[in-house]
Amino acid sequence: MVSLQQSLKQYFGYDSFRDGQEEIINQALLDRDLLVIMPTGGGKSLCFQLPALLKKGVSIVVSPLISLMQDQVMALQDNGINATFLNSTVNFNEIRQREEDILAGKIKLLYLAPERLVSEKFQQFLQILASTVTISFFAIDEAHCISEWGHDFRQEYRQLRQLRFRFPHIPIMALTATATTRVQKDIITQLNLKTPAIHRFSFNRSNLYYEVQPRQKRNYQQVFNLINRLEGSGIVYCFSRKTTEDLASRLHQDGISALPYHAGLSDEVRSKYQNSFIRDDVRVMVATLAFGMGINKPDVRFVIHHDLPRNIESYYQESGRAGRDGDPAKCILLYNPSDEYKIHYFIKQKENIQEQKIAYQQLEKVLEYAQTNYCRRIVQLSYFGERFKGDCDCCDNCLNPKDIEDWTIEAQKFLSCIARTQEKFGIKHIIAVLKGSKSDKVYKYGHHLLSTYGIGKDKTVQEWEYLGKSLIYQGFLNQSNDSYKILKLNKESWEILKSKKQVKIAVVNTNSSKIIDNYHPKALEVELLLQRLKKLRKKLADQENIAPYVIFGDSTLKIMAQMQPQNLKSLAKLSGVTEYKVNKYGNYFIEEIVYFLNEENLTVALPSNTQMKTLQLYQQGLTIPQIAKERNFAVSTIITHLTELIELNQSIDIDKFVLSKKKEVILKTIKEMGEQPLKILKEKLGDNYSYDEIKLVKAWYQKMNNQN
Missing domain, CATH: 1.10.150.80 (HRDC domain)
Structure with a gap:
């Protein structure tokens, strides 16, 4: 019998499975219902593609976007795997031909949009398929779309609940990269999964660097400078179509190949632009949220959010489009408090009160992420029910630590107030009591009579709020997951109250x-x-x-x-x-x-990443041939880097590379002949002087002239 590893090598060329894949595939082969929550880049698609090839019949894959299903089918076909899709881009005759191939058993994976899958006409086709070729299983990709608690809820996904009733014996595999505990339960309920095996992996993407910068007034220059210093391809997400168009246009004018992407463009133009990005014909895609879901480009090196995202799940998904290949990538959010009011406006446009309530809760968590002084992964991962200890060494807060202060006494006041209010309230009410508020709610419950009433007037509301969140982040206090956010004491809380544990929090020092x-x-x-x-x-x-x-x-x-x-x-x-x-x-x-x-022009005179690597090796004392060997570059390329670094006003001592006597002769020749191409100077100087030597001295001479 062929082993799973052999099949993996045969169909996909991999020698080994990634973490968790093999167990998921084995359970799929046993016809179990499955819920798989696996982060982007974890190899989620393989979990249904390989068992589809090993099981009898055809597997039906539900995908929310045309581009996603086309990309995956193209990749499968390129591996010699019989896969196809049916969607609005396929004409009637081609659909008919593909359906014939499916019923003839020539297809192993069929990709569909949810609307087509649940349509009455196609349900008839599925009934015939199930009774002849057989359907091995249904794979629901991007399964979070089925839940109203998910970040990308889609009504058409709700109809997928029909599958269990129409095909009760066919297993269902639900897969998503993001799902809170609430969303996971909702997926199981909506799809009526039968005692599913749940595979939930860490949401931590350790190769991604997270950073939040205050968005500057001259935000175009800020974005331009960021992109100019970053390597590789990237995505810039914007809130509005206008900003998207303006940024893309200005970047293009300033020499950075960029294209806009938003819902206002035609399907044809969007498809063209997307392909240009995927194929590296263009370096940067400036886009609204219409772009990115299911994009298979693995080597996106950076994602910049020009505006505040609406919720953590969206931000996790969008920023997670960087570094899918596992290599380091950067995720930078530009934050301006005014973004909150824009999002508030759109939330108010929702007619459904429950949807508004959910949206406000999600926004609150995004604001925590943008404003925290702690490791950003603590906030991000806690949203998905995952506790992270911090100190990730891969976010701005961990690499740029704030002052650590002892707030044990303040924590005791805060926790004592929670205890005295019988652990029935959220942060805002606890702060109101501590601050001595005269609100109706405080008096209604008689909390103005408590010993903790008014003992926190020395701190601002913001400081108390930050302390409360810090206690939750550090696991010193529990908070309910419902909309009430009730605070509950835990074992650590009581240790703090008994002075057996200290509380230290990171704060921004006012003096600095x-x-x-x-x-x-x-x-x-x-x-x-x-x-x-x-x-x-x-x-x-x-x-x-x-x-x-x-x-x-x-x-x-x-x-x-x-x-x-x-x-x-x-x-x-x-x-x-x-x-x-x-x-x-x-x-x-x-x-x-x-x-x-x-220093003059510091913001525009920084070396590129590749120049920087050469500079670092030079500063470590390596010779030019050693640097070339270390970087696997030609010596001439390293010489070019060094001359560029000299022009960028970096401290390069050319005396290490050019003998003083030669340097004097080259300088004399340059002064006599004036600004001339290297070839002319070389002809004048003769064979005893190399192009590399002339190039370095010329760059040094021009730098000296510019400084004078």
Whole structure:
């Protein structure tokens, strides 16, 4: 008997399964109902494609988008697998031919939209298919669409509940990349799954870097600078069609290949643009939410949200289109508080009160994500019922840590108030009691008579709210999952109340808020500053004849480069910085940081990622041939990088690569002949001088002239 691994190799070319795939496939082969919640990039499609090939009959796959089913069918056919789809893009004669092939047993996977699947006419076709060729199972992809609690609820998906009644003995496999506990239960109920095997994987995408930046007034320049510093292809999501069109047009004018994508474009144009992006004919897709669901492009290196998403699930899905190949990718959200009011407006347009209520709850969680000072994965993953310890080292908050303060006393006040109100209220009411509110609700329950009434007047509402959320994030307090968000004490809560456990929270220090507010983490800028600080540290260490780490460890320099303190008081708060070192070395490092931040044209003179990698190796002392070998590039390419870095005002010492006597002759020739192409200079200088040497000296000479 052929093993699953052999089949995997045969049909898909893989030598081994990803985590969880093999167990899911084995259960599918046993005709079990299944619910699979697997993050994007986890190999979800294989979980129904392989068993479809191994089971008798044809498997029916429900897919919400034409582009999704076409992409998957094309990929399957390219592997020699008999798959097809039926949708509105196929003419009548072709549909008839495909149906004949299906009934002849020539097709193993059939992709359909939910509308076609549940139509009466097609149900008749399915009845014939089930009684002849047989239907091996139904696979409901993007199954969250069936739930009103899901981020992309679609009415047509609700009709899929008919499948169990019409085909009671055919197993159903529901699959999605995102589903809260509530949505999971709803999927099981709506599809009437029979004791399904539930496979739920971590939602954590460890290869994705998450960051939130305040959206600047000149937000186009902000987006342009971000894209200019990022490598590879990317998506920029916008709230409106107008912003989408404007951004795409300006990016194109400024030399970044970009196209718009929104529902106002014709199907033909959208399809054309989407293909251009998938095939790397265009680097950036600027799109509304109409773009992306089911896009199979695995190498999207960045996703930028120009506006606040409406809910965490949408953001998780949209940002998750980056890095599907498992390689590092960046997800950046540009946040402006005014976005909240725009979303409020659209929520109010919903006629259904229940839908409004759900939308407001979802918006509240997005705001938590945008505003938190903790690891962003804590907020993101908690939405899906997953507890994450934080310290992911792959979000802006973890890489740019805030001040940690002891708030144990405040936490005791907060938790005591919860206990005295009998654990029946949410955060807002607890804060009202602590702040000594005279609201009707406080007096109605007699909470103005409690000992905790008014004991929290020294903190703002925002500070108490942040403490409450911090306690929940850290697992020191429970919160109900319903719309009431009732706070409940747990074991850790009582340990805090008994002073057996401390509470420390990350806060934005008011004395250094200017630095934090103005700091927008940019990996290249941080790396450049870090290298500058290392050079300064080495210089000081050499003067004292000591090892550089004695002055400051690397971890301290990294934090310094990230936080960019501009005064001694801010510097003293960083990890690894003592008062003695502030007094002895502080001014040197502050001067270097301030000088770096004030350099002319810093925002537009940063090296590209590939130039940066060459610069790092050069700063480590490698020779040009060594750098070329390390990067698997030609020596001439490294020379080009170095000349470009010289032009970008980076500190490159060409004396390491060109003998001083040769340098003098080349300089003399350049001065005599003026601005001339390399070929002319080479002919004048002769065979004793290489193009590489001339190129480096010319770049250095031009830099000197520009500075003068």
